[in-house]
Amino acid sequence: MKLTTLAIVGVGLIGGSLGLAAKKRRLAQRVLGMGRNRVSLQVAQAAGAIDEAFLDLSDAVASADAVVFCTPVDRIAEQVLTAAAVCRPGTLMTDAGSTKAGILRAVKDRLPPGVTFIGSHPLAGSEKRGPEYADPDLFQDRLTVVTPTKETPLAEIERVLDFWRALGSRVKIMAPEEHDQALALTSHLPHLVASALAGILPPELHELTATGFRDSTRIAASDPELWTAIFVQNDFALLDAVARLQERLEAFKAALLTSDWVRLRSLLAKGKEVRDALGS
C-alpha cells in the first residue's frame, strides 16, 4: 500500500506514533496532522511525525487519500461526519479508538455516498500521553482489531487491513460489539481495577509499595478524561466485566473466610495458568 497523503486527526501518543511509523515505512508521501493544541502539533512536526500541521479538520482532510482519527473516543464520530462532508470520494477513513460500537452507531446511515468509515483499534498504547512519547515501532507486531459492519464493502475492509499491516501490525476482524465486550475484560476492567487499587491507597502507605503494586497499578496513571470517555462508550460491557470480577473476588473471600486453602490455592493456580500462557 502506498498513500499520497495521510491525514492524522489527533497527534498524541497514538497519532504521533502513526505518523512516525508511516514515515519510517514510507507508507505515505505526505503526512498531515490535525489537532486543537498548537504545542502538540509543533512537537509532532519537530519529531518528524507530520509534515504539515492543521488546526482545522476540513482543511486537513480535504486532500487526503486516507484519514485516521486518533482522538478521544467521544470525539471520533463527530469528526468522522465533519470529515466525510469534505473529503474526496474513496478516501479511506478509520480510527484508533478503544471502543467501537458506539462510534459506528453514531455514524451509521449518516455518511455521504462513496464514503466509508471502518473502525480500527490497534492494541498498543501507554499510560503516557502526547506526541513526545510517540514511537515509530508502536504498532510493530501488535494486533489491530478492525471492525467492519454488514454494510462495509469488502474492498474497503481489505484496504484498512493493508493499512495496518503496512505499519507492521497484525490484524484481526471482529464485530464492533464483540470487540467492545472483549476489550471490556482485557483492557477497560484492568484500567478500572488499577484505578481502584491506587485510589484506595492511603498516603501513609505509599512508601510500603513495591514492584508488584507499581506494575499492577501502572495504567492508573492514564489520562482520566480519555478513560472516562472510553468507560462511557462501553458502560454496559464494562459493568458486566466488573460483575465477573466481583464474582471471582467473592470466591476468594469465601475461601479465606472458610479457611478453604485448597480452594484458595486453586484460584491462585488458575490465575497463574492464564498469566503464564500470555508470556512476559
Added chain:
Amino acid sequence: MKLTTLAIVGVGLIGGSLGLAAKKRRLAQRVLGMGRNRVSLQVAQAAGAIDEAFLDLSDAVASADAVVFCTPVDRIAEQVLTAAAVCRPGTLMTDAGSTKAGILRAVKDRLPPGVTFIGSHPLAGSEKRGPEYADPDLFQDRLTVVTPTKETPLAEIERVLDFWRALGSRVKIMAPEEHDQALALTSHLPHLVASALAGILPPELHELTATGFRDSTRIAASDPELWTAIFVQNDFALLDAVARLQERLEAFKAALLTSDWVRLRSLLAKGKEVRDALGS
C-alpha cells in the same frame, strides 16, 4: 557490620539474592545455605550465593552468628524454633517473610534465653522463583520493614537494622500487626486482584490483551503455594482490604449505572493522583 558466618535458610530468589548481596558487600566471611532441594542448593552455590550447602537446618545454623529465614511464611516459625534450640546464644535471627504477626505469635515465649528472633520483610521480590533469578542488588535502595515486639531488646533491633542497611536497604520499624494490615493493601490485595483478573480471562481473549493487561496481572504468575501461605497468614487483614476494594468497585459501578460521568472522572483522577505520586 561484619559477620563471620551467615546462614541463609531457603535459597530461592530472596535467599539467593541475600547470599549474593552479602558476598558482594563483604558482609560475611562465610555464607551457608540450607534448603530441601538439592538442585536449588547447587544452583545457589554455583552462582556464588552460598559457600556451603546444607540439607539439615541444625547443621547449617549451629556455627552461624546470623540466620535469615527466606522460606515460605508457613514454615518460618517452626524453623526458627528448631534453629533456636541449637544456635549459639547471641545469634542474630531474622527472616524475609511477607507476613509478620502470625510468625511472631507462633514463636513468642518459646525461644530459649539469650535467643532473639526479629521479624523483617524486605519489600523486594519478583513473580519469578528460584536462585537462578537471584540478584545481588535486589535489596539496594528498597525498604525493609523490621517488626520488633515489646519484648525485643533494643540492641538486637539495632543489629537487625544494621544487617539490612549493610545490604543496601533502607529500613523502617513497624509493629507486626501494623505491617500486616499495610501489606494487605500494598501487596496481598494486588496479588489477589491480579490473580482474579487473569483467572476470569477466557482463552479466546488471550490474543486481545496488551501491555496494560500484562502489567496489571504480572504478579499473578507468582507461585500459588507461596501466596496461599501468605494469604492464610494474613486472612483477616486481606479480607478487610478486599472489602475496601469492593467499596471502590461499587462506586465505579454506581457512576456507570447512573451515567454520573463527573463522579467517574473524579474516581479515575484519584487513582491517577496516587499512582503519579508513587513514581515509575
